Amino acid sequence: MNEFLQGGLYGGGIIVAIMTSLLFVLWTERKMAARMQSRIGPNIIDPLGFLQAPADVLKLLQKEDIVPEKADRALFNYAPVLGAAVAIAVAAVVPFSATIVGADLDVGVLYLLAAGAVGVLPVFAAGWGSNNKFALLGAMRAIAQSVSYEVPLVLAALVPVILTGSMKVSEIVTFQQNHHWLIVWPFFLGVPAFVLFMLAMLAESNRIPFDIPEAESELVAGITTEYTGMKFGLFYMAEYLHTVIASAVAASLFLGGYDGPFAPGVWWMVAKTFGMVVAIYYLRWSLMRFRSDQLMALCWRWLVPTGVVLVVASALFVVFAG
Amino acid sequence: MLLHFGPQHPSTHGVFRMDLYLDGEIIVKAVPYCGYLHRAVEKLCEKLAYVQLTPIVDKNDYVSPMTNEQALVMAFEAMLKLEVPRRARWMRSLFAELQRIASHLLAIGTFSLDLGGALGGGSTVFIHCFRERELILDLFEDVTGARFHYNTHTIGGNRHDLPAGWGAKVKAALDVIEARLPEYGAMTLENRIFQQRTKNVGVLDGELALELGITGPNLRASGVDHDLRRDAPYSAYDEVKVKVAVAKAGDCYARSEVRVAEVKESIRLCRLFVDGMPEGPINSGKPTKLPVQTKIPVGQTYVGIETPRGELGTWLIADGTQNPYRLKIRPPSLHSLSALPYILPGQTVSDAVAILGSLDPIMGEVDR
Numbered sequence: 001m002n003e004f005l006q007g008g009l010y011g012g013g014i015i016v017a018i019m020t021s022l023l024f025v026l027w028t029e030r031k032m033a034a035r036m037q038s039r040i041g042p043n044i045i046d047p048l049g050f051l052q053a054p055a056d057v058l059k060l061l062q063k064e065d066i067v068p069e070k071a072d073r074a075l076f077n078y079a080p081v082l083g084a085a086v087a088i089a090v091a092a093v094v095p096f097s098a099t100i101v102g103a104d105l106d107v108g109v110l111y112l113l114a115a116g117a118v119g120v121l122p123v124f125a126a127g128w129g130s131n132n133k134f135a136l137l138g139a140m141r142a143i144a145q146s147v148s149y150e151v152p153l154v155l156a157a158l159v160p161v162i163l164t165g166s167m168k169v170s171e172i173v174t175f176q177q178n179h180h181w182l183i184v185w186p187f188f189l190g191v192p193a194f195v196l197f198m199l200a201m202l203a204e205s206n207r208i209p210f211d212i213p214e215a216e217s218e219l220v221a222g223i224t225t226e227y228t229g230m231k232f233g234l235f236y237m238a239e240y241l242h243t244v245i246a247s248a249v250a251a252s253l254f255l256g257g258y259d260g261p262f263a264p265g266v267w268w269m270v271a272k273t274f275g276m277v278v279a280i281y282y283l284r285w286s287l288m289r290f291r292s293d294q295l296m297a298l299c300w301r302w303l304v305p306t307g308v309v310l311v312v313a314s315a316l317f318v319v320f321a322g
Numbered sequence: 323m324l325l326h327f328g329p330q331h332p333s334t335h336g337v338f339r340m341d342l343y344l345d346g347e348i349i350v351k352a353v354p355y356c357g358y359l360h361r362a363v364e365k366l367c368e369k370l371a372y373v374q375l376t377p378i379v380d381k382n383d384y385v386s387p388m389t390n391e392q393a394l395v396m397a398f399e400a401m402l403k404l405e406v407p408r409r410a411r412w413m414r415s416l417f418a419e420l421q422r423i424a425s426h427l428l429a430i431g432t433f434s435l436d437l438g439g440a441l442g443g444g445s446t447v448f449i450h451c452f453r454e455r456e457l458i459l460d461l462f463e464d465v466t467g468a469r470f471h472y473n474t475h476t477i478g479g480n481r482h483d484l485p486a487g488w489g490a491k492v493k494a495a496l497d498v499i500e501a502r503l504p505e506y507g508a509m510t511l512e513n514r515i516f517q518q519r520t521k522n523v524g525v526l527d528g529e530l531a532l533e534l535g536i537t538g539p540n541l542r543a544s545g546v547d548h549d550l551r552r553d554a555p556y557s558a559y560d561e562v563k564v565k566v567a568v569a570k571a572g573d574c575y576a577r578s579e580v581r582v583a584e585v586k587e588s589i590r591l592c593r594l595f596v597d598g599m600p601e602g603p604i605n606s607g608k609p610t611k612l613p614v615q616t617k618i619p620v621g622q623t624y625v626g627i628e629t630p631r632g633e634l635g636t637w638l639i640a641d642g643t644q645n646p647y648r649l650k651i652r653p654p655s656l657h658s659l660s661a662l663p664y665i666l667p668g669q670t671v672s673d674a675v676a677i678l679g680s681l682d683p684i685m686g687e688v689d690r
Binding site for chain 2: 036038133140220288290291293294
């Protein structure tokens with residue numbers, strides 16, 4: 001009972017906190033992008049543009065909801081909901097402090113990989129259900145991309161699991177508290193695994209340079225072509241949720257999670273997550289995108305072999321040096 | 323699968339449609355269709371008096387209006403056997419080179435937008451390019467009062483003289499643009515992702531390009547050394563030496579490379595023109611009270627000039643009245659687009675966007 005209560009309270013709290021943080025993340029991205037492009041960014045609604053994101057949501061809510069006549073209504077309608085739900089589900093096992101965690105599963109890492117993998121479904125549902133060629137092409141690319149990048153993602157996530165000897169995310173963090181952050185020592189395993197994890201995560205969350213499923217200059221809007229109003233908004237939100245939560249996961253697995261001096265743990269977690277998010281957006285606004293087949297080549301030729309080597313190396317490290 | 327690519331599509335550079343026959347993502351056959359932006363400019367030209375035509379052709383290649391006007395009035399001057407004052411010729415060349423910088427900046431920017439997306443690195447390059455293009459539009463505004471559709475070329479010379487101190491402003495703007503060029507280099511030509519997306523994509527053979535009548539940067543990127551500014555000098559180009567940028571590969575990367583090199587060359591030429599700007603009258607045309615008083619004797623002529631996109635030709639048949647009997651405009655973009663059915667098959671949909679962007683077509687002049 002106690003566990004359920006804790007899970008419910010913290011889980012609900014985490015969901016609300018993450019949703020609210022999205023507004024701030026959106027604001028940061030817009031202002032940052034504006035500065036990078038020598039623009040000012042949103043400043044009409046209020047001088048700093050903080051209210052731009054709520055205003056956008058309000059606008060999306062008022063939009064007419066159009067379902068194409070020949071669309072598969074069931075698939076078309078549940079895809080955006082599932083998309084957002086899956087993105088949030090991953091956050092359940094991420095510890096934001098020693099106590100604030102939705103559900104501290106024994107197989108936490110396995111859970112977050114599995115929950116992330118479900119993310120292909122809504123994309124496929126949207127692509128097929130829209131009955132639109134651009135959406136279908138986008139879904140085709142997205143599925144190929146997600147299935148391929150699942151492999152390096154798993155391999156990269158295995159490195160901290162092997163090094164710490166636990167699949168429980170909170171134990172991985174505790175291990176790093178007691179020893180070193182994995183990115184500090186053993187850095188020759190931690191740093192490449194971290195980079196690999198981030199690349200695969202970026203590809204999973206369809207971020208530039210890996211945003212080919214919705215490549216708007218090629219496929220109009222990819223899977224979201226036929227969506228209007230808040231259904232589109234949900235896809236949009238899922239994408240941002242994915243970025244934030246992927247950053248939180250990476251912070252937990254490699255950057256010591258809530259570990260840090262002076263301030264309470266949760267602030268460290270927030271700071272690390274936010275730092276990762278900013279780094280991702282910095283990449284996004286300065287790079288162009290790959291082509292679909294180049295992306296596959298990058299995955300199978302470079303990332304997967306690197307991942308295999310890293311896993312074997314970390315096993316050897318644990319046996320001989322750990 | 324048959325994919326209707328356009329006319330309402332974010333990266334068809336206007337209203338342009340391609341029917342792409344796809345096998346997976348590979349293009350098997352491509353059929354381009356143009357004509358969605360047809361405004362009957364050539365017919366309109368037959369109905370208006372000669373002196374009323376410059377503002378009409380301004381809107382053809384709406385990215386470089388200066389060169390449109392220039393090609394038109396040069397045809398009229400050739401028919402009238404009118405000697406243009408030296409200052410006017412130098413001004414025209416200076417305008418054309420400034421316009422070339424602005425136009426190529428826009429080409430690089432929109433090409434990056436095609437590659438990088440409106441919500442990503444592509445738009446960063448795009449907006450940076452527009453920032454610099456803005457400087458040039460400001461310069462033109464100082465001279466003509468208009469930011470875009472200038473209507474400054476007239477038969478026999480120019481309408482607006484350069485304001486005092488304008489040369490210094492031009493040089494200051496050029497310094498800024500030159501200093502910022504390496505930024506674009508880092509984000510485009512030197513960028514690994516950009517190279518991967520453009521190298522060996524959309525290879526256009528030099529001979530095919532010549533057969534299709536492709537001119538300008540697209541032709542020079544295919545290894546054909548051809549530039550009307552050097553090969554058939556007009557305006558002030560016979561008094562300066564134009565270094566022509568040529569690349570061998572013929573792919574999207576080579577086309578971008580040529581454009582960047584041409585921006586650098588244009589900056590050099592602009593400095594020459596500003597420094598050597600002669601004094602004197604800017605118009606030798608006979609002043610008339612009414613448009614109908616400007617009449618061109620019976621005959622025909624063809625005048626071609628090198629615009630940022632290639633050879634823009636004006637073929638004029640005059641019947642002695644105040645209107646042209648027939649005015650045919652040869653737009654370089656139309657010929658560039660005619661390469662699409664040859665170079666698209668075998669490429670992917672993503673490449674189609676890159677190839678179309680690298681050809682830098684302007685639908686306004688394709689459809690006229």
